[in-house]
Amino acid sequence: MLTEVIPPLTVRSPAAHTDHPRYAKRLHKVVRRLVPECHVRFVLSESGSSKGAAMVTAVAGRLHSQRLQVCHTLAPFSLSPGQLQQVRDRMRVDLERGLRKGTHTGTPVKMLPSFVCTLPSGNEWGKYLALDLGGTNFRVMVVKIRSGLRRSVRIYNKIYAIPLEIMQGTGEELFDHIVQCIADFLDYMGMKNTRLPLGFTFSFPCRQTGIDKGALVSWTKGFKATDCEGHDVVDMLREAIKRKNEFDLDIVAVVNDTVGTMMTCAYEDPKCEIGLIAGTGSNVCYMEEMRNIKCMEGNEGRMCVNTEWGGFGDDGALEDICTKFDQEVDEGSLNMGKQRFEKMTSGMYLGEIVRQILIDLTSRGLLFRGRITERLKTPGIFETRFLSQIESDRLALLQVRAILQQLGLDSTCDDSIIVKEVCGVVSRRAAQLCGAGLAAIVDKIRENRGLDHLDITVGVDGTLYKLHPHFSTILKETVKALAPLCDVTFILSEDGSGKGAALITAVACSLCRGV
Structure with missing residues (x-):
């Protein structure tokens, strides 16, 4: 050669x-x-060398100018301790507003009662059917719970896809599809003639009037099925089962995925009184004192409240930290003006924020030689999983370039460094915002109980928390800094919120049996 x-x-x-x-x-x-x-x-x-020195100076000047422009673009994503304290304090205000009777319906943080008042005791037993609908996948499972010395939980499950045309079709089509998946699973398990108690994890905001009654408030996470909002999801499921006319189910509980996650982890750790989802969506639930839930009757005991904190900021509370890229992502979404906090913190949107930044830098000649490819123009092309891969400490720049090439982006090493930096500031801000919100909740629980110091456990589920190399660390650091009087332990939900739905069903059945 x-x-x-x-x-x-x-x-x-x-x-x-x-x-x-x-x-x-x-x-x-x-x-x-x-x-x-x-x-x-x-x-x-x-x-001679003088011309070379001048050329080196010119190149250095160009790189310095490029560096300044990139830093200026990314600067709004770096939140100061003061800004994070403001987010924590504003979240606390909205938590209180959501609990009060007069402001409950108008606040963007919905604070929805779950009617789950008891954590697992470890004495639950029986066989239960559980459904888990929270995104593009739908999981059906049989959960067998044993108590006593041989205490255990065994799960048998199948996962079914929810096609986009079903997600955005009619409500009847969606629930008919769900029932068809259940029928297939019962056939697979040889259980079509067995009527089991059922727990339904439905990971969308529902206004519940009972453990088995919940009207959908609004769709999130890309769902847009018509004729569902305002309707009871348990009734819609029962009607679809009647239309199918092949089996019957005893629907005991409808549960949000955060509540299911909390219950799953509480089965292993009795101090777990908070559930956090940090994945496709972003949400938290926690055990609130009944005396503080003004929209409910009764002052004794506690009830799990589904905060639906993804709507935080829908009233403008986050405008001072919102960037033009957040605005562009919001304008391109199916629910413009809604779920503003979720759009800054959840896996469904972080990749899209990165894509908007990359387009901006490229259009100004700071990336990819100024060439905006057709693929880069495609919404959703930069999936959040790429953030986790690109930010991995074990990944060399050549491997980052290989990921970008899969997206049709011909990058240099300098480009790869900038892309890695963009991914880092977007995911870091997301983790800090989640940490600020969580700090507001743990400190509220501490004050509720009149404690100088609180020890509490958070049960966590979601791919962003589990797979991103730095998200969980940054979140924990933020909580520690903003809630210094609380020791917060985080445990992963290994079996997801579906197991939690079965446990809630088991607890409800135990109460009915008087156990």
């Missing part, structure tokens, strides 16, 4: 270099003998 090397040959001594009659000829001959496989050409530097 022939290569052409063009080294600058600076002539410092005319006598030795340009004036000597044989110097150049001998130099060329020696080089050819030492590297015969290479074709080497020599070029004289006409202007």
Whole structure:
């Protein structure tokens, strides 16, 4: 293979270099003998090192200007301790507003009672059917719970896809699809003639009037099925089962995924009184004192409240930290003006924020040689999983370039460094915002109970928390900084919120049996 090397040959001594009659000829001959496989050409530097120094200065100036522009673009994503404290304090105000009777319906943080008042005791037993609908996948499972010395939970499940046309079709089509999946699973398990108690994890905001009654407030996470909002999801499921007319189910509980996650982890750790979802969506639930839930009757005990904190900021509370890129993502979403906090913190939107930033930097000639490819123009093309991959400490820049090439982006090493930085500031802000919100909740629980110091556990589910290399660490650091009087332990939900739905069903059945 022939290569052409063009080294600058600076002539410092005319006598030795340009004036000597044989110097150049001998130099060329020696080089050819030492590297015969290479074709080497020599070029004289006409202007000396001063021109080279000027060129180095020009390149350095261009890179410095580029660096300043990139830093200026990303600066709004870096939140100061003061800004995070403001987010914590504003979240606390909205939590209180959501609990009060007079402001409950108008606040963007819904604070929905779940009617779950008891954590698992460890004495639950039986066989239960559980459904888990929270995104593009729908899981159906049988959960077998044993108590006593042989205490255990065994799960048998199948996962079914929810096609986009079903997600955004009619409500009847959606629930008919769900029932068809249940029928397939019962056939698979040989249980079509067995009527089991059912827990339904429905990971969308519902206004519940009972453990088995919940009217959908609004769709999130890309769902847009018509004729569902305002309707009881349990009734819609029962009607779809009647239309199918192949089996019957005893629907005991409808549960939000945060509540299911909390119950799953509380089965292992009795101190778990908070559930956090940090994945496709973003949400939290926690055990609130009944005396503080003014829209409910009764002052004794506690009830799990589904905060639906994804709507935080829908009234403008986050405008001072919102960037133009957040605005562009919101304007391109199916629910413009809603779920503003979720759009800054959840896996469904972080990749899209990154894409908007990359388009902006490229259009200004700061990335990818100024070429905006057709693929980069495609909404959703930069999936959040790419953030987790690109930010991995084990990933070299060449591997980052390979990921970008999969997206049709021909990048240099400098481009890869900038892309990694963009991903880092977007995911860091998301983790800090979640941490600020969680700090408001744990400190509220501490004050509720009149404690100087609180030890509490948070049960967590979601791919962003589990798979992103830095998200969980940043979230924990933020909670510790903003709620210094609380020791917060985080445990992962290994079996998801579906197991929690079965446990809630088991607890409800135990109460009915008087156990």
